[in-house]
Amino acid sequence: MTVLLEVTNLRTEFSARAGLVRAVDGVSLQISRGECLGVVGESGSGKSVTFSSIMGLVRPPGRVTQGTIFFDGRDLRGMSPEEMRGVRGRDIAMTMQDALTALNPALTIGEQLAEVLVAHDETLPTGRAARRVAIKDRCVEMLGLVGIPSPDSRLRQYPHEFSGGMRQRIMIAIALACRPKLLIADEPTTALDVTIQAQVLELISDIRARMGMAVALITHDLGVVAEHCDRVMVMYAGQVVEEGPTEDVIGHPRHPYTRGLLASIPRPAMRGQPLTPIKGQVPNLMGLAPQCRFHSRCPLAEPSCLVEVPMLSAGPGRRARCLRLEETV
Amino acid sequence: MSLSRLLERLLQLIPVLLGVSAIAFLMMALTPGDPVQIMIGDQSITPEQEAELRRGLGLDRPLLERFFIFLGNALQFDFGTSFYHRRPVSDVIAERLPATIELSLVALIVALVTAIPLGVLAAIRKNSILDRLATVGSLLGVSLPGFWFGILLIMLFAVHLQILPVSGRIGYSSEVSTITGFLLFDTLLHGDLPAFGDALRHILLPAITLGLPMTAILMRVTRTSMLEVLRQDYVTFADAKGLPRRRVLFRHALKNALIPTVSVAAIETGSLLGGNMIVEAVFGWPGLGRLVVESIFLRNYPLVQAAVLLYAVTYVLLNFIADILYTVLNPRVKL
């Protein structure tokens, strides 16, 4: 598989009144064509900001201050804002956590779907009438693809006239309208009922297989990752702390934080054993010292951990940011 | 919005309108000074004639009864006779109303066309020089008393630069016969373009003066709501779709940001009613506001009473419209 997205040493900072907050600090990642990467972490771990940065959607007071982002051989950080608009929605698309807030309440879903096509699709016919028909056909097709019943009649409706699950599907349809090479799905199920969660994830997996598109699935649910992702990347306090093939990481976590995460969720295999939440709190991202960020909560921490820790090899295709890796073999 | 909900809202207006009428009635009923004495003035009159007059005006009846008579008459636009004009109050008011409505509408237009673009620009370029100027400007706009601002404009444009007239609605030479009472319309209907220009030149300064506080408020509302909207997820999502910036700003953001602006505009249109009194006094504008102030000094109470009621009812209805507009424009609010 060839590399589609390659991010190296990305740093994104927000200037707040009290000082500079480093929300993303030295993140490197790769996604291959057609691959599904799971991105896991608590809220505030920098997983969403990482992907906003990749899409060029970080707004002031936030700023990407270092790193390189190559997508399909093109340097995204070197692009002008106008060039980035040509990439977003066409090559890289995104869905947001809650479709209720992500869809514009004042516009019909037909318009919100059609406008992406108008912005990016050069294959549309140029004649007015033909163009209109083509756009409408594509919209109907997309809504059908994501499983909206009688799509034709629903194009004129507003977001509030749909159920939560339907809205999520519509948002996915919008994101997929131009058949992107990469879909960034930011917590696609958090806002949904459990029964609908599974349907939406199935939909994403299904379409991924059919379109051969890569997916970055941002979530805090390791169960979702286990089921849908090829590889997983765990983030903590703005850094990647562990990455590797999904089965390996979940079956045999090496970083104490990943282990803590896994111990804090109920799993059938562990029935009868008590759940153990991770003690302590995520550190304040302002003015962090160059040292292991997890040490205050880490059961393995020693004074020697108070140094800057690089990503270390942890087996074939695996890396983790921990000095005590020999203790977690 | 459903029809039944609309009806319910309309029903809620009734107690307010009743209360407003009661206050307008009491204001004048409790006014010290006998209306009959005012009517008589210097004429000599026998006590019998005076009692007859009193009975004719219904002043010998109990207060509550008088209120219901007042209310019944008001519903038929009968507000009695203007002591001063010796004509029905409703006729006198109807004659002056177009001038006031015309001025208010032009002020409204002036406010909308300046406030909305400025507010949007200030929000898009937050913290820029333009934004700061707009903020200072809106603060000044609500701090300048209309009567003084109007006089300053007159001194600058009419006295010093001599490019605009000092007062009135139109010059003598341009006067046209009345069709609708709205001079900007009437001059056009007559096909008299120079007269239209003259009317426009006359209305400019009063409209700016009247519209100034509204401009300031609308600009601030537009800026705030635009900033609020620009923070919303759907704007981020529109950006994530790679739409042209113009489309993100004007189709996605502005359409939502204007919802509060429009309903505040409707409410503020009501406050133009009060401003009219001042502006008409400053610019010698022959409208209802000036008529009311004159009538107070002439102790022409039936007219003052009718005008106060008219203003209040208009104001209540405008607030009602603002309410309805807000829900109609906002597909999210299901009522």
Add this chain to the structure above:
Amino acid sequence: MTDATLTHTPPADSLFRRNLRDFRRNRLAMASVIVMLIFVIMTVAAPLIAPHDPNQTDLFRRLQPPAWIDGGDWRFVLGCDGLGRDILSRIIYGARISIFIGVVVIVLATGVGILAGLAAGYFRGWVDVVIGRVVDILLGFPYLIFAIGLMAMMGPGLVNIVLALAYKEWVIPCRVVRGETLAVRELEYVEAARALGAGSGHIMWREILPNIMSPVIVVSTIRMANVIILEASLSFLGLGVQPPTASWGSMVSDGRAFILEAWWVSTFPGLAIVLLVLAINVASQGLRDAFDPRFSE
């Protein structure tokens, strides 16, 4: 009352101090406070500061221009009006009217508004309905129209202006207090006081009121600017303070007769209004930013 309730009360005092510190850091707001103070001093010490008797007419000085213009005289810095009275002295005395009316109306209205709003928000039920109706009806009048109607009925005069404005003004603090009370009355510390058997009066006065004062103060300052403009507007129309008493609104009105030859007669008193109102508006915005961040951007 026992100490138990006190421990449930949020530490209003320290929060207040922090807000105050925020406010003091806002330089523009502090400058406005200084301008306001200058006006207050003018009000209190008018006879000491004013260079002349404000009502002293001198027909030889009729429409004398300000000092820096030909024909001016430094003893009459801002020039003289149509009766030869010193404009600066009249502005200084006029501040008394504006500030007196602004303060008295706001104090009266806030007092009444707090009582009515607390009652409506705390007792709910029919009390709320009755007060709500009265508020709705009063809100049905454009402010100036209502005041003009009342002035027409009561006749001019200082007390009548205060009454005409206060009759409507109390509605605004009332609505704020009612809304805040509704929000606060269900909070834990109020529940705790109620559970400990505190009476309604005590709860309203000691538990609720101190915690809702910030928005009330913020709104009252903003409104004071408005009341001052309204008073000036009434005086401008001739329905306010009667001559020869100096009031800024009537001074501007007097000057209208001379806009062709003596711009200063209208301009300076109007400038005084703008300066005071602007200072109040800026200060209240600073207050709002410091004390009630919900309403700031």
